[in-house]
Amino acid sequence: MTAPFPSVAPPPRLLLGPGPSPVDPRVLEAMARPTIGHLDPAFVAVMDEVRAMLQPLFGTSNALTMPMSGTGSSGMEAAVVNLVEPGDRVLVGVNGVFGGRMCEVARRAGAEVVRVEAPWGKPLSPDDFTRAAAGRGFRLLCVVHAETSTGVLQDLAGLRTAADAMGALLLIDAVTSLGGVPVELDLHGVDMAYSGTQKCLSCPPGLAPLSASDRALRRIAERTHAPVSWYLDLSLLSDYWLGKRGGGRAYHHTAPINMVYGLHEALRIALDEGLETRFARHEHVARGLRAGLAALGLELPVAEGERLPQLTLVRAPDGVVEAAVRRFLLHERGIEIGGGLGDFAGKAWRIGMMGSGCTEASAEQCLLGLAEALRAQGASVVDPMDAAREAWRA
Amino acid sequence: MTAPFPSVAPPPRLLLGPGPSPVDPRVLEAMARPTIGHLDPAFVAVMDEVRAMLQPLFGTSNALTMPMSGTGSSGMEAAVVNLVEPGDRVLVGVNGVFGGRMCEVARRAGAEVVRVEAPWGKPLSPDDFTRAAAGRGFRLLCVVHAETSTGVLQDLAGLRTAADAMGALLLIDAVTSLGGVPVELDLHGVDMAYSGTQKCLSCPPGLAPLSASDRALRRIAERTHAPVSWYLDLSLLSDYWLGKRGGGRAYHHTAPINMVYGLHEALRIALDEGLETRFARHEHVARGLRAGLAALGLELPVAEGERLPQLTLVRAPDGVVEAAVRRFLLHERGIEIGGGLGDFAGKAWRIGMMGSGCTEASAEQCLLGLAEALRAQGASVVDPMDAAREAWRA
Numbered sequence A, B: 001m002t003a004p005f006p007s008v009a010p011p012p013r014l015l016l017g018p019g020p021s022p023v024d025p026r027v028l029e030a031m032a033r034p035t036i037g038h039l040d041p042a043f044v045a046v047m048d049e050v051r052a053m054l055q056p057l058f059g060t061s062n063a064l065t066m067p068m069s070g071t072g073s074s075g076m077e078a079a080v081v082n083l084v085e086p087g088d089r090v091l092v093g094v095n096g097v098f099g100g101r102m103c104e105v106a107r108r109a110g111a112e113v114v115r116v117e118a119p120w121g122k123p124l125s126p127d128d129f130t131r132a133a134a135g136r137g138f139r140l141l142c143v144v145h146a147e148t149s150t151g152v153l154q155d156l157a158g159l160r161t162a163a164d165a166m167g168a169l170l171l172i173d174a175v176t177s178l179g180g181v182p183v184e185l186d187l188h189g190v191d192m193a194y195s196g197t198q199k200c201l202s203c204p205p206g207l208a209p210l211s212a213s214d215r216a217l218r219r220i221a222e223r224t225h226a227p228v229s230w231y232l233d234l235s236l237l238s239d240y241w242l243g244k245r246g247g248g249r250a251y252h253h254t255a256p257i258n259m260v261y262g263l264h265e266a267l268r269i270a271l272d273e274g275l276e277t278r279f280a281r282h283e284h285v286a287r288g289l290r291a292g293l294a295a296l297g298l299e300l301p302v303a304e305g306e307r308l309p310q311l312t313l314v315r316a317p318d319g320v321v322e323a324a325v326r327r328f329l330l331h332e333r334g335i336e337i338g339g340g341l342g343d344f345a346g347k348a349w350r351i352g353m354m355g356s357g358c359t360e361a362s363a364e365q366c367l368l369g370l371a372e373a374l375r376a377q378g379a380s381v382v383d384p385m386d387a388a389r390e391a392w393r394a
Helices: A025-030 A042-057 A071-081 A098-108 A124-133 A159-165 A214-221 A234-241 A257-272 A275-295 A320-334 A360-376 A387-393 B025-031 B042-060 B070-082 B098-110 B126-133 B157-164 B215-221 B233-242 B257-273 B275-295 B322-333 B360-376 B383-391
Strands: A063-068 A089-095 A114-119 A141-146 A167-171 A193-196 A208-212 A311-315 A350-354 B064-068 B090-092 B112-117 B140-144 B170-171 B193-194 B208-212 B312-315 B346-352
Touching: A025 A257, A025 B025, A042 A063, A042 A208, A042 A257, A063 A071, A063 A234, A063 A257, A071 A098, A071 A167, A071 A193, A071 A208, A071 A234, A089 A124, A089 A275, A098 A114, A098 A141, A098 A167, A114 A124, A124 A159, A124 A234, A124 B025, A141 A159, A159 B346, A159 B360, A167 A214, A208 A214, A257 A275, A275 A360, A320 A350, A320 A360, A320 B112, A320 B322, A360 A387, B025 B257, B042 B064, B042 B208, B042 B257, B064 B070, B064 B233, B064 B257, B070 B098, B070 B140, B070 B170, B070 B193, B070 B208, B070 B215, B090 B098, B090 B126, B098 B112, B098 B140, B098 B170, B098 B275, B112 B126, B126 B157, B140 B157, B157 B170, B170 B215, B208 B215, B215 B233, B257 B275, B275 B312, B275 B360, B275 B383, B322 B346, B322 B360, B360 B383
Parallel strands: A089 A114, A089 A141, A141 A167, A167 A193, B090 B112, B090 B140, B140 B170, B170 B193
Antiparallel strands: A063 A208, A193 A208, A311 A350, B064 B208, B193 B208, B312 B346
């Protein structure tokens, strides 16, 4: 008998969509190192190093800062199911796919969910939450820091005060922000945050870094019911990742050893570069990309000052078939970009410049490819490169 | 700024515990291939191939046969939360850690759990379940096919009939069995099974292969409440892994791309070897290991005929400090074996001969290391190699 399929041979791709982002070869190489046991003292040391390196990324000294053994969505589920008990009221900001997903996850955990809506492509204000609370108390105030479905950056200032007024813990979705823009949990009084590895950390998908404040942990300790998820129970996970009172690591599940190696290397790369330098690089590349897109006559639905540098929403012009442009880029140029979702489905593209994929060269390839794709659709567009390069020189 | 830690350098280890098992270099190399998008047609093809190759491993033609994006425990949680609704009665066979864990996961999903206990180290019989049901109806009958905590192989014959008599679906934990002994879902009328990648598939931990029968899917379609887990909702996952009615893959979460590459290669290796050959290899190596252990004067608490070939429980002799033997093996010989759990904590070892780690050479190193470790504890033991080799020649 022989295997019915040849070995995986991924085609060459430049990943400029909403994630996964291009993975640094150092990360791939680290993932291919020999697997060791999940309770091996040598692996426990790696876990401790990962925790220590995640803290500056999250801007926190939270001891419970560690990856969940699942993708970014498992981080969302972990955060919600550990903080929510049946009947709790939860206030969720919804201005894109991921706010909506938080509502659904909270609902399944038994919460009474109140949505605070803003148009897709717009951020929310602390007042929006205060008004929606209408004087009621809430267990949890949830907001998406970087909406992957629209490219909106949510300002976190003022949310702690709004949460305090309603007695709520503050939870943020940092899936697309972590490693691309500052995520300052302690500065903004955030109680819990989760992320993914496949965005601005430039690691393959598979882990969900999460951080919990002492206040969040006190809340968890006071729960009446155990969380609905055993797999994502932070009290049990803490006994494995941080150790039990009195020492020793308690077996919970078998951590995805090689994914943790990859995250370890991705964090080393981010800290080697320096976070300020890394954030500045994302801003710099975005400036040129946006200038080039403007030269192509393309409109950015998100207002200046509210845009993520690492993810740009671009409106597809009238007469251009959105999906055909993505197909051209993927199949003719090996470039992946994303399509719009929800309100922007079929009407927009999402261009990611994340982590190690965030370079002038990536932006240039994207702009050239877009110009070609638009011309292939009969649009008349100018060369976008001068505008991009001028923005980079400025 | 520079990274505060050097790159991960895993020490040399021969993994002969209850998992993770030694990973074939082909699998590690596959995991290091470039990441592509989770909706890229090239990745969708890989997903289809993984599904097709998992089917023979599970002995099934179930269309919904695919990996969950988490470790083996996420497979358990996925199976339970998709089949159970609040108030459902669930019958669980408990003769080790993992039966107990199923009870806890079902309880958190709102089930009324009835435990069917056997002593640790003994299997259960269909009559045990029938008696415990006491004429009541049950939603689900759960049993562990290969108890990783004790090394007991559970015969599946007769369980379908027992389940039918109580109106139950049949769920099995195949974490340690898949790829090491026959797992025949269709033959035994199993409705759902889950596994892990880090046991007899010899892939790193991080995915939980799962298979669901048409009857299980009908039950899921008839649910009144959505499963408590959004991340593990099989209806949503099916739209991504199998496609929606009318075609197209619906985005759910970002699959752990490189882990899927690894599983793909691990499945190719298993099918290249041939499943019958692979199972025979596990039996063969176990024969020599057991003979060598007997020569060392060590007792196997699980009765002949009820033992897993891939995982052997060994009682620590009086006067020998169980943990000291494991420490000696790990630190002096680079060999990882497991300690006992629950009833066997501090009293036994667990020796895994799984997947690519299941070789005569592994068994020899383990026996030699054990002999040295026992002598270091002052025990007087003979050379176990003659007995092992004789068993292999027989």
